[in-house]
Amino acid sequence: xxxxxxxxxxxxxxxxxxxxxxxxxxxxxxxxxxxxxxxxxxxxxxxxxxxxxxxxxxxxxxxxxxxxxxxxxxxxxxxxxxxxxxxxxxxxxxxxxxxxxxxxxxxxxxxxxxxxxxxxxxxxxxxxxxxxxxxxxxxxxxxxxxxxxxxxxxxxxxxxxxxxxxxxxxxxxxxxxxxxxxxxxxxxxxxxxxxxxxxxxxxxxxxxxxxxxxxxxxxxxxxxxxxxxxxxxxxxxx
Numbered sequence: 001x002x003x004x005x006x007x008x009x010x011x012x013x014x015x016x017x018x019x020x021x022x023x024x025x026x027x028x029x030x031x032x033x034x035x036x037x038x039x040x041x042x043x044x045x046x047x048x049x050x051x052x053x054x055x056x057x058x059x060x061x062x063x064x065x066x067x068x069x070x071x072x073x074x075x076x077x078x079x080x081x082x083x084x085x086x087x088x089x090x091x092x093x094x095x096x097x098x099x100x101x102x103x104x105x106x107x108x109x110x111x112x113x114x115x116x117x118x119x120x121x122x123x124x125x126x127x128x129x130x131x132x133x134x135x136x137x138x139x140x141x142x143x144x145x146x147x148x149x150x151x152x153x154x155x156x157x158x159x160x161x162x163x164x165x166x167x168x169x170x171x172x173x174x175x176x177x178x179x180x181x182x183x184x185x186x187x188x189x190x191x192x193x194x195x196x197x198x199x200x201x202x203x204x205x206x207x208x209x210x211x212x213x214x215x216x217x218x219x220x221x222x223x224x225x226x227x228x229x230x231x232x233x234x235x236x237x238x
Contacts, residue, residue, distance in 0.1 A: 019179030020153065022161070026137070029174035033135050033209065040207040043100045048086040053123065059102075061130055061208060066104055066123040069189055080123040081105045085202065088141065093170050096141045096202055103141070103202035121189040122149075122201055132181035135209040137174035141202035149201065152186040160190060 023029035041060040056063035066082035085103040088096045095101075106122045129136075142149070142162055151161045153175065162171055175182070187201070 019177050020158075020182075021176045021178065022158070023137070023174035023176070024172060026172045026174070029137055029172070029176070032176055033174075036135060036209045038135070038207045038209045040205060042205055043084060043102055046084045046100060048084050048100065051082045051084065053080070053082060056128065059206075062206070063128045063130075064102060064125065065128070066125050068123050069121040069191065080121075082123060082125065085200075088143070088200065088202070090143060090168065093141060093143065093168060095139070096170060096204060099204060101141070101202045101204035103200055105200045121191050124186060124188040125203075126184055126186040127203075127206065128184050129182075129208060129210075131210050132183050133208040133210050134178075134181050135174070135176045136182075136185065136207065137172065138206045139204045140171045140173055141200065141204070142171065143168045143200045148190050149187045150190050152184075152188060154182045154184050155186075157188070 021032070023032065039061050041062070043059070046059075051057050051064075051066070053066050053068055056065045066080070068080050082104045083102075085096075085101055087098050087100070088103070090097060102125075104123055104125055140149075140162055148160050149162045151158055151173075161173060175185075187203075
């Protein structure tokens with residue numbers, strides 16, 4: 001895209017929600033972002049175990065933080081868990097069944113082992129990129145048959161992108177911002193009413209592309225030509 005310098009500066013300094021496009025199909029997302037450079041965090045190599053709440057945990061290119069959500073009916077905070085999981089023992093939920101991923105639950109007694117239920121909601125989880133990005137994608141694990149999560153981008157709630165249902169599932173979700181950048185993704189439980197099932201959620205294969213705009217060669221030549229013309233004009237007037 002050929003832009004003047006002032007427009008480039010404005011594009012780097014601001015972020016817009018107007019140009020967001022969402023993808024639930026990975027092939028369509030890959031086609032839309034062909035030629036873009038992505039970094040990917042697979043969570044492999046991290047030790048499995050619990051992560052503290054209200055702490056920004058550093059991963060490749062972003063931090064992740066969980067915040068507990070009030071229990072059903074606005075009651076006390078629940079004992080939710082936020083953790084790195086070595087794999088999830090459930091059929092049909094690949095790749096989460098065998099790959100390390102970032103996960104969270106509504107209630108847990110023994111880390112990564114025993115789930116118990118008290119009608120609480122899971123925590124909200126925020127990914128904060130180290131620098132603004134203009135595209136991102138991830139896999140979302142929904143092992144809950146009743147409750148659901150909503151997604152916010154830089155604080156703007158875009159609704160229930162991961163609806164509940166009888167089937168436990170793994171979903172692909174991609175985001176492309178054609179007009180600006182974004183810095184945060186927040187997963188928040190929908191709290192109108194607890195569904196009755198207590199299970200786990202998670203994300204894996206988080207890919208993102210930073211919005212580093214480099215002028216095209218023809219644009220750079222245009223800048224050079226303009227600068228040269230200005231210099232020549234000034235010399236003629238001296």
